[in-house]
Amino acid sequence: MLELAWASLRSRALSVALTVLVITLSVTLLLGVERVRVQAHEGFASTVSGTDLIVGARSGPVNLLLYSVFHIGDPTNNVSWQSYQELSTLPQVKWAVPLSLGDSWRGYRVIGTTAGYFQHYRYGAGHPLAFAEGTPFDDLYDAVIGADVARAQGVRVGDEMILAHGTAAVTLARHADKPFRIRGVLQRTGTPVDSSVLVSLPAIEAIHVDWRSGVQLRGHAVSAEQARHLDLTPTSITAFMLGLNSRIATFSVQRAINDYPDEALLAILPGVTLQQLWQSLGTAERALQLISAMVVLLGLVSLVALLVSTLQERRREMAVLRATGARPRYIASLLVLEAVATSGMACVLALAVLVSASLAGRGWALANFGLSITHVWPDLRELAWVGGVLLLSALAGLVPALLAYRRTVADGLSAGG
Amino acid sequence: MTSAAVIALDQVRFSYGGRAVLDIPQLQIAPGSSVLLRGASGSGKSTLLGLLAGVLTPEQGEVRVAGTPLHALRPSARDRFRADQLGVIFQQFNLLPFLSVRDNIALGLRFSPLRSGRVGRPVDDEIKRLLQALQLPPELLLRRAGTLSVGQQQRVAAARALIGRPAVLLADEPTSALDRGAATAFLQLMAAQCAAAGTTAVVVSHDDSLQPLFDRVVQLQDINHAGAVHA
Numbered sequence: 001m002l003e004l005a006w007a008s009l010r011s012r013a014l015s016v017a018l019t020v021l022v023i024t025l026s027v028t029l030l031l032g033v034e035r036v037r038v039q040a041h042e043g044f045a046s047t048v049s050g051t052d053l054i055v056g057a058r059s060g061p062v063n064l065l066l067y068s069v070f071h072i073g074d075p076t077n078n079v080s081w082q083s084y085q086e087l088s089t090l091p092q093v094k095w096a097v098p099l100s101l102g103d104s105w106r107g108y109r110v111i112g113t114t115a116g117y118f119q120h121y122r123y124g125a126g127h128p129l130a131f132a133e134g135t136p137f138d139d140l141y142d143a144v145i146g147a148d149v150a151r152a153q154g155v156r157v158g159d160e161m162i163l164a165h166g167t168a169a170v171t172l173a174r175h176a177d178k179p180f181r182i183r184g185v186l187q188r189t190g191t192p193v194d195s196s197v198l199v200s201l202p203a204i205e206a207i208h209v210d211w212r213s214g215v216q217l218r219g220h221a222v223s224a225e226q227a228r229h230l231d232l233t234p235t236s237i238t239a240f241m242l243g244l245n246s247r248i249a250t251f252s253v254q255r256a257i258n259d260y261p262d263e264a265l266l267a268i269l270p271g272v273t274l275q276q277l278w279q280s281l282g283t284a285e286r287a288l289q290l291i292s293a294m295v296v297l298l299g300l301v302s303l304v305a306l307l308v309s310t311l312q313e314r315r316r317e318m319a320v321l322r323a324t325g326a327r328p329r330y331i332a333s334l335l336v337l338e339a340v341a342t343s344g345m346a347c348v349l350a351l352a353v354l355v356s357a358s359l360a361g362r363g364w365a366l367a368n369f370g371l372s373i374t375h376v377w378p379d380l381r382e383l384a385w386v387g388g389v390l391l392l393s394a395l396a397g398l399v400p401a402l403l404a405y406r407r408t409v410a411d412g413l414s415a416g417g
Numbered sequence: 418m419t420s421a422a423v424i425a426l427d428q429v430r431f432s433y434g435g436r437a438v439l440d441i442p443q444l445q446i447a448p449g450s451s452v453l454l455r456g457a458s459g460s461g462k463s464t465l466l467g468l469l470a471g472v473l474t475p476e477q478g479e480v481r482v483a484g485t486p487l488h489a490l491r492p493s494a495r496d497r498f499r500a501d502q503l504g505v506i507f508q509q510f511n512l513l514p515f516l517s518v519r520d521n522i523a524l525g526l527r528f529s530p531l532r533s534g535r536v537g538r539p540v541d542d543e544i545k546r547l548l549q550a551l552q553l554p555p556e557l558l559l560r561r562a563g564t565l566s567v568g569q570q571q572r573v574a575a576a577r578a579l580i581g582r583p584a585v586l587l588a589d590e591p592t593s594a595l596d597r598g599a600a601t602a603f604l605q606l607m608a609a610q611c612a613a614a615g616t617t618a619v620v621v622s623h624d625d626s627l628q629p630l631f632d633r634v635v636q637l638q639d640i641n642h643a644g645a646v647h648a
Contacts, residue, residue: 004516008515011514011515317513319510320510320512320513321524323470323505323507324505324525325497325499325500325501325529326496326500326527327493327528328496
């Protein structure tokens with residue numbers, strides 16, 4: 001039966017090839033969208049990895065995640081330096097990295113932090129930050145910039161930058177008296193770090209030492225050099241990241257922070273909150289899935305169209321098979337087999353396209369999107385999709401098969417007219 | 418009805434959409450004979466062939482072919498009967514155009530282990546023998562059937578119908594696409610092979626000139642009472 005189906009398909013090579021092409025494209029699209037979706041999800045879910053808790057002023061978890069990690073929106077309140085000091089010295093805490101937000105450079109958020117940021121921030125499958133050029137900040141007025149900042153603004157190590165007060169895209173209040181120098185450029189991560197400017201926590205204090213309520217105090221200007229000699233310990237920060245000695249302690253430390261008596265604080269598990277955020281973005285994802293499923297359906301409709309269109313001219317073949325004693329069921333199975341063989345070829349091709357595209361696009365995706373393509377070979381989930389497509393095409397083949405079945409019974413032996 | 422008859426119809430009635438097409442009280446055909454079935458178009462010749470092939474079932478009466486009571490069998494059993502006991506040749510388009518001549522002939526054995534067993538020698542030897550017996554050049558064996566001339570295709574169809582020595586060969590206007598000379602040659606070769614295999618041949622044709630090639634001529638209107646009413 002297989003060789004009969006194969007010979008029959010080969011005799012209609014061109015139209016079969018076109019149908020295979022249509023189904024290949026649609027299955028490739030489906031699997032491609034699925035793969036990008038899963039990879040994007042994985043990448044997103046590991047925007048922050050290795051950090052056990054993120055702590056900020058009490059608001060909503062997603063809000064805290066958005067402003068501390070994605071630099072979207074503004075915090076409702078700050079965390080006092082004293083609270084930070086106390087909580088970061090809890091016995092369960094292994095490391096703490098403070099984050100101080102509120103300034104910007106050409107629209108990119110400036111993050112005041114410590115050298116610990118470069119050491120402890122992890123993304124993806126535990127990748128640490130790496131320098132494309134230069135080193136972490138050393139001098140008070142040193143800055144480290146993310147890969148997008150360097151590329152989009154065409155700046156590099158040694159260039160000078162004047163930070164702006166506030167985070168609005170266009171701002172008149174600038175810290176012109178205390179210019180920074182780029183000390184390092186980070187490699188691309190595919191995370192919001194790429195569009196960040198990192199400076200030390202004392203630097204944030206230094207540029208605000210003569211500011212009150214968002215304006216510089218006239219007549220009390222402190223020069224960049226003078227500022228170096230002041231006590232630059234901050235009074236408050238925006239948020240901080242915690243790494244714990246043991247993950248088991250995560251919930252007890254979280255509870256301790258949420259119940260902290262001196263200040264209304266909120267501690268979140270970044271992974272859990274990232275998941276929540278992703279789910280709230282799920283509509284677009286589902287729409288994408290729906291569209292690619294529709295495309296596959298279209299491909300299968302073209303398969304049915306192919307089989308049905310040939311049915312009329314193949315009536316004689318069926319009569320011949322009937323005359324030699326083939327049961328109608330055999331003829332119907334033959335058509336289903338042809339349908340499955342056609343989409344089977346398409347599925348194999350689609351997987352081949354997917355694997356080679358993943359192999360070829362690996363470096364490109366990493367360099368341009370910081371997206372590390374971790375899986376190249378088809379996984380179980382993708383094979384399940386392919387299995388589904390084959391099952392559907394068997395069902396699609398059933399349509400012409402049933403038509404043929406009924407016809408061969410009704411036509412009897414009359415071939416040729 | 419005698420047990421000697423290979424084809425026996427008894428009180429058979431068949432109608433299409435309320436119109437009586439066939440009403441045949443008796444028809445018996447002796448084994449090994451060759452019969453020309455004649456009749457005007459629309460007189461029910463194809464319907465009769467359908468009944469003999471077990472593709473159609475009579476409303477009433479009994480149809481026995483090669484001892485098999487077709488009227489009493491389920492469709493799948495009739496399919497098996499056709500595979501085991503019958504060879505069929507159509508007017509035209511007898512072959513699967515995308516298969517080789519060899520595979521088309523082998524198709525006659527495909528659905529019947531019984532028939533394959535009757536070949537009694539390697540299938541390819543038998544195919545070559547039939548090809549030769551039907552005066553087809555052996556180099557056609559691996560050609561795609563669609564590339565053959567109509568005359569060659571009909572001979573290949575005869576080989577397919579005859580392989581495995583079926584009890585009955587049914588042919589529906591097998592020579593209508595051939596010229597007079599080719600038609601006669603074809604029927605002579607076919608008859609010789611039927612005789613060699615002990616196969617009974619029932620051939621439908623409206624070509625009177627072919628009558629001398631057959632043992633017996635049956636006019637459908639003579640045996641069919643449904644036709645007689647209108648005649």
